[in-house]
Amino acid sequence: MDAKLRAKITASTQEHLELKEVVDDLVMTSTGTVSLIVQTTAVNFDLLSEFEQDNKIYAFAGLLNSLNFHIQILIRTNRIDIGNYVQYLIGQSKRPMSEGLKKQLEIYTQFIQNLIVQNDVLDKKFYIVIPYNPVGLVKKSGIFPKKEDKAKQEMSNRQKERLVEQAKIFLYPKRDHVLKQLSRMGLMGHQLTSNELMEIMYSIYNPEE
Numbered sequence: 213m214d215a216k217l218r219a220k221i222t223a224s225t226q227e228h229l230e231l232k233e234v235v236d237d238l239v240m241t242s243t244g245t246v247s248l249i250v251q252t253t254a255v256n257f258d259l260l261s262e263f264e265q266d267n268k269i270y271a272f273a274g275l276l277n278s279l280n281f282h283i284q285i286l287i288r289t290n291r292i293d294i295g296n297y298v299q300y301l302i303g304q305s306k307r308p309m310s311e312g313l314k315k316q317l318e319i320y321t322q323f324i325q326n327l328i329v330q331n332d333v334l335d336k337k338f339y340i341v342i343p344y345n346p347v348g349l350v351k352k353s354g355i356f357p358k359k360e361d362k363a364k365q366e367m368s369n370r371q372k373e374r375l376v377e378q379a380k381i382f383l384y385p386k387r388d389h390v391l392k393q394l395s396r397m398g399l400m401g402h403q404l405t406s407n408e409l410m411e412i413m414y415s416i417y418n419p420e421e
Contacts, residue, residue, distance in 0.1 A: 235372070252399050
């Protein structure tokens, strides 16, 4: 494919992506919004006692009631292949061990194999997105802005640096507040780094890979 044509196709594709770039562990969109993303652990609510469930509900209500800014709760579900894990278990069964332990390993391996056949094995990850959207920074002209409008929206490097610094001042205290509230719920959270954000964005736009 001609290099100019390939570059043109890439450019036209990027125009339709909401993601603009990842800077200093923050996500910038084409509309001027800057977001910070916190990944959090989860808890199996059904396995908790009634008392523990009530505590989790009250703690979550406390988190929601404490917010004076917008957040988005995002859950991503992916199918995972654990075939390699089954092969690992089969390999372990060939190692020297007691008959009782070997029997338990065989039962567990069979259970995992049946699980794969009867169900999709899913991996769920949980995120909290905290956005910063400065009023009046970027104006959109309809759903698909004209080319001249999009050109006006392009920020200089200096404007982008100023936007990122403003976003940090706004977002970091919110992040710390959310992390503190999560810890009260018995959950652990951390802000995603630029590398982690790039990996997630790549998986979103390339689901088959």
